[in-house]
Amino acid sequence: xxxxxxxxxxxxxxxxxxxxxxxxxxxxxxxxxxxxxxxxxxxxxxxxxxxxxxxxxxxxxxxxxxxx
Amino acid sequence: xxxxxxxxxxxxxxxxxxxxxxxxxxxxxxxxxxxxxxxxxxxxxxxxxxxxxxxxxxxxxxxxxxxxxxxxxxxxxxxxxxxxxxxxxxxxxxxxxxxxxxxxxxxxxxxxxxxxxxxxxxxxxxxxxxxxxxxxxxxxxxxxxxxxxxxxxxxxxxxxxxxxxxxxxxxxxxxxxxxxxxxxxxxxxxxxxxxxxxxxxxxxxxxxxxxxxxxxxxxxxxxxxxxxxxxxxxxxxxxxxxxxxxxxxxxxxxxxxxxxxxx
Numbered sequence: 001x002x003x004x005x006x007x008x009x010x011x012x013x014x015x016x017x018x019x020x021x022x023x024x025x026x027x028x029x030x031x032x033x034x035x036x037x038x039x040x041x042x043x044x045x046x047x048x049x050x051x052x053x054x055x056x057x058x059x060x061x062x063x064x065x066x067x068x
Numbered sequence: 069x070x071x072x073x074x075x076x077x078x079x080x081x082x083x084x085x086x087x088x089x090x091x092x093x094x095x096x097x098x099x100x101x102x103x104x105x106x107x108x109x110x111x112x113x114x115x116x117x118x119x120x121x122x123x124x125x126x127x128x129x130x131x132x133x134x135x136x137x138x139x140x141x142x143x144x145x146x147x148x149x150x151x152x153x154x155x156x157x158x159x160x161x162x163x164x165x166x167x168x169x170x171x172x173x174x175x176x177x178x179x180x181x182x183x184x185x186x187x188x189x190x191x192x193x194x195x196x197x198x199x200x201x202x203x204x205x206x207x208x209x210x211x212x213x214x215x216x217x218x219x220x221x222x223x224x225x226x227x228x229x230x231x232x233x234x235x236x237x238x239x240x241x242x243x244x245x246x247x248x249x250x251x252x253x254x255x256x257x258x259x260x261x262x263x264x265x266x267x268x269x270x271x272x273x274x275x276x277x278x279x280x281x282x283x284x285x286x287x288x289x290x291x292x293x294x295x296x297x298x299x300x301x302x303x304x305x306x307x308x309x310x311x312x313x314x315x316x317x318x319x320x321x322x323x324x325x326x327x328x329x330x331x
Contacts, residue, residue: 025123026125032132035161035162035164035165037157041157042163061122062120062123062161063121063165064132064142064165065121065131066118066131067094067117067147068096068097068117068119068145068259
């Protein structure tokens with residue numbers, strides 16, 4: 001299946017979860033200050049392992065950067 | 069009358085907490101994390117703003133580590149948002165990422181001026197307050213909008229001195245005074261500070277604090293400028309409490325006229 005991950009199209013195996021998608025950008029649930037939105041809605045960290053992704057969904061993985 | 073010692077240690081309330089430093093520093097624009105760290109230390113700040121962006125697997129170093137090492141409070145912003153919808157979603161992501169309900173709310177109208185979009189800003193503020201956020205809105209130097217934001221339940225109002233990163237100082241000190249006069253929440257001068265005298269002026273006008281980023285981070289010597297801003301905010305605050313002399317057209321001698329010898 002194909003999802004949009006941080007603005008790029010990525011191929012994931014069927015049944016892949018948000019935790020799997022987060023790992024693809026080099027992050028994990030153990031990192032502090034990381035948050036995820038699926039289809040624009042915040043998904044709490046505790047729900048990442050259970051949330052199975054579907055074809056065409058969009059995942060944004062963000063963290064803190066320098067900013068005014 | 070507050071003594072010199074009192075004004076140096078007195079705290080001020082913001083968002084239900086007490087703070088010592090009246091200087092809030094943005095972390096954007098520093099050339100390196102090392103330079104940012106030494107500058108933040110020199111500034112004496114307790115609150116620093118951060119932005120939320122996509123995780124970049126290639127990025128080096130973590131701003132979160134630096135902020136934790138210095139024991140500072142990270143205030144996430146919604147920089148780059150053009151609509152209330154995007155700003156609200158960004159704030160909700162920031163709450164999840166940082167475990168804080170505080171947000172520096174920015175909703176801008178275009179990328180040339182970076183001026184706030186008043187309509188979207190007020191709408192986002194209302195939504196976020198209802199959702200339990202402590203909202204610190206970056207706003208125009210418009211007393212009416214500032215009042216509307218306060219009425220919406222914002223924890224402070226943060227009028228701009230001039231556009232973000234312009235270094236043009238406080239373009240409308242009269243409006244800032246009116247905002248201060250009517251506000252019952254803290255007023256923080258946000259954006260436009262170019263040098264130390266701008267920060268001192270903000271405090272002399274009655275602001276409770278100053279928020280700046282580029283003035284320090286893009287200075288030739290950020291660490292030196294950070295110390296200058298710290299002194300300026302303290303000096304402006306002390307001067308305001310000290311009660312300045314009135315402006316006069318003509319001179320007024322400070323040496324006595326009596327007892328002048330005939331030579």
